[in-house]
Amino acid sequence: MRAVITVIGKDKVGIISGVSNILAESNVNILDITQTILQDVFTMIMLVDISHCNIPFHDLSDKLESKGVEIGLKIQIQHEDIFNSMHRI
Structure with a gap:
């Protein structure tokens, strides 16, 4: 099963590290x-x-959103099928 994570905000040091650490702790590849x-x-x-x-x-989603708040970014995760449905042209 796959999901899409989007991150948007003001550039700063440690964004990729912050997100990837949560993913690694959660066994997400x-x-x-x-x-x-x-x-x-x-x-x-x-x-x-x-x-x-x-x-x-939902816990993974909450952790990512909390990290976003902590570092001043908008971080969202969606199941791939929902993401694709929402962004279909």
Whole structure:
């Protein structure tokens, strides 16, 4: 099972580390990642494998959102099928 994580906010040191540490602790594998900085706005999209996640999905979502609040970013995770449905053209 896969999910999509989006991260948006002001660029600062430690963003990728903060997100990837939570994923590693939760046994979530990063399958693909893209990130860019538009002037000083950081954007990142990650495709992750949550099939071996060791905590419930909503707990993972809460941890990521809390990390976002802590470092001043918007971090969201969605199941891949929901993400695709919402972004279908």
